[in-house]
Amino acid sequence: MTEKTVLNATHRALGARMVDFGGWDMPINYGSQIEEHHVVRRDAGMFDVSHMTVIDLHGTRAREFLRHLLANSVDKLKVQGKALYSCMLNEQGGVIDDLIVYFFDEQHFRLVVNASTREKDLAWIELQAKAFGVEVKERPDFAMIAVQGPNARDKVMGLLHEVDRERIRKLGKFAAAAAQGPHGMPLFIARTGYTGEDGFEIIVPEEHTVALWEALAAAGVAPAGLGARDTLRLEAGMNLYGQDMDETVSPWEANLGWTIALDEGRDFIGRKVLEAQKADGVKRVMVGLVLDEKGVLRHGQKVLTANGEGEILSGSFAPTLNKAVAFARIPAGEPGDVRVDIRGREVPVRLVKYPFVRDGKACEGI
Amino acid sequence: MSEIPGDLKFLKSHEWARVEDNGLVRVGISDHAQSALGDLVYVELPEIGASVQAGNGAAVVESVKAASDIYSPVSGEVVEVNEALADKPETINEDAYGDGWIFVVRISNRDELNELLDADAYAEVIENEDH
Numbered sequence: 001m002t003e004k005t006v007l008n009a010t011h012r013a014l015g016a017r018m019v020d021f022g023g024w025d026m027p028i029n030y031g032s033q034i035e036e037h038h039v040v041r042r043d044a045g046m047f048d049v050s051h052m053t054v055i056d057l058h059g060t061r062a063r064e065f066l067r068h069l070l071a072n073s074v075d076k077l078k079v080q081g082k083a084l085y086s087c088m089l090n091e092q093g094g095v096i097d098d099l100i101v102y103f104f105d106e107q108h109f110r111l112v113v114n115a116s117t118r119e120k121d122l123a124w125i126e127l128q129a130k131a132f133g134v135e136v137k138e139r140p141d142f143a144m145i146a147v148q149g150p151n152a153r154d155k156v157m158g159l160l161h162e163v164d165r166e167r168i169r170k171l172g173k174f175a176a177a178a179a180q181g182p183h184g185m186p187l188f189i190a191r192t193g194y195t196g197e198d199g200f201e202i203i204v205p206e207e208h209t210v211a212l213w214e215a216l217a218a219a220g221v222a223p224a225g226l227g228a229r230d231t232l233r234l235e236a237g238m239n240l241y242g243q244d245m246d247e248t249v250s251p252w253e254a255n256l257g258w259t260i261a262l263d264e265g266r267d268f269i270g271r272k273v274l275e276a277q278k279a280d281g282v283k284r285v286m287v288g289l290v291l292d293e294k295g296v297l298r299h300g301q302k303v304l305t306a307n308g309e310g311e312i313l314s315g316s317f318a319p320t321l322n323k324a325v326a327f328a329r330i331p332a333g334e335p336g337d338v339r340v341d342i343r344g345r346e347v348p349v350r351l352v353k354y355p356f357v358r359d360g361k362a363c364e365g366i
Numbered sequence: 367m368s369e370i371p372g373d374l375k376f377l378k379s380h381e382w383a384r385v386e387d388n389g390l391v392r393v394g395i396s397d398h399a400q401s402a403l404g405d406l407v408y409v410e411l412p413e414i415g416a417s418v419q420a421g422n423g424a425a426v427v428e429s430v431k432a433a434s435d436i437y438s439p440v441s442g443e444v445v446e447v448n449e450a451l452a453d454k455p456e457t458i459n460e461d462a463y464g465d466g467w468i469f470v471v472r473i474s475n476r477d478e479l480n481e482l483l484d485a486d487a488y489a490e491v492i493e494n495e496d497h
Contacts, residue, residue: 017404033430034405227404231430294452296408296428317407317430343410343426343433 005050022116033227044149045224051115059134073261077103089270094247143209152199196236237355288354297326306336375482383439403429446470
């Protein structure tokens with residue numbers, strides 16, 4: 001049974017090419033994926049991300065629960081509305097999912113987790129929450145629209161109630177606040193995203209979603225499909241769950257070390273394994289690759305290094321760079337000349353530090 | 367969806383073949399195929415002089431999404447390739463039945479042409495695919 005977001009008919013009316021995406025009928029593009037990519041880098045585009053799972057956590061021990069559940073430290077969230085990116089690990093230190101947690105108040109936090117992992121995430125969170133008496137409540141009554149690009153915030157601002165504009169304009173990165181949208185609809189606006197551009201991710205009650213989408217379109221925000229979302233996040237150096245990491249991969253092996261907080265006295269799930277891995281070093285590392293000649297790097301292609309074989313994780317043609325880039329997981333150590341096997345041909349690639357693109361421009365050395 | 371030119375013959379896998387006045391066979395992919403693949407970013411052309419077999423891979427087109435083998439509709443020798451696609455692969459998206467041709471084959475067995483679908487039969491194939 002394929003699930004549909006509340007914007008399904010809107011996408012179809014716009015002539016979107018629809019695909020099955022983790023059990024959801026979603027728009028891959030509305031014509032040209034490359035043009036949609038460029039409009040987000042240069043102006044403003046919007047994505048229906050209502051397939052993502054919103055979970056509210058209520059209870060007096062909610063913070064204590066999140067200290068235990070997440071590899072990043074929820075104690076970094078001190079101010080109402082602040083958000084934090086974190087991995088949720090199993091006992092072996094493998095990544096169950098990556099997510100964003102928002103701080104409402106000491107009794108109420110909100111998680112946004114991936115669509116493809118919804119069921120196992122809910123089961124895991126509910127299992128862990130019992131000991132803390134925390135209520136886990138999925139919010140299918142919400143939809144979500146990501147508005148991204150250098151002009152995204154300005155275009156959203158014009159739709160907000162006057163009394164909210166100044167406050168939302170001042171919203172810092174990775175912070176969120178409530179505001180009134182068109183016709184007074186209640187919005188939860190977060191200055192977050194998955195494209196490497198500035199912008200908002202807006203959580204909106206389902207019944208107002210179509211009206212918000214139409215108001216954004218009227219304000220000059222172009223619809224963009226999940227195809228463009230994927231090339232944008234790859235250029236921005238952001239991991240995709242299931243492709244770049246999963247339960248067999250530790251955050252150290254997925255370049256997510258920056259999200260691990262080994263703060264004093266916090267006993268989070270997977271911590272022991274992560275500490276041992278940190279002490280011993282991991283056998284595999286995640287790197288960025290650039291292909292300077294013609295061709296496209298793809299998921300699953302073999303990567304050849306001086307220390308043995310690795311594999312391409314996310315790989316694609318990068319529209320901003322006009323060449324192919326990829327993440328790869330390769331054996332640790334000095335890799336020597338790195339090559340990728342493309343249909344039996346060994347093609348030299350460059351190992352680079354990523355992100356590949358930030359704020360509309362190629363990063364240095366790409 | 368643009369009209370399917372009546373002078374073309376097709377494989378079910380969406381390649382077209384056009385027999386030209388000089389008897390050579392020009393090959394490309396259908397408008398339906400380019401639309402399904404999305405923006406093309408790279409075309410791996412066959413070598414001139416290469417021999418190709420009907421129904422076997424002869425070229426590769428890569429869209430942002432995926433790489434796809436292009437099967438030759440007929441057997442023979444490749445006598446011309448569309449070099450312009452090296453810099454402008456999107457020509458296939460823009461004009462799949464015209465400037466977006468991929469290679470030209472000197473056919474070795476003309477009987478193979480009878481095994482290809484005509485435009486109406488191909489239209490039926492893509493119609494059924496959409497359901």
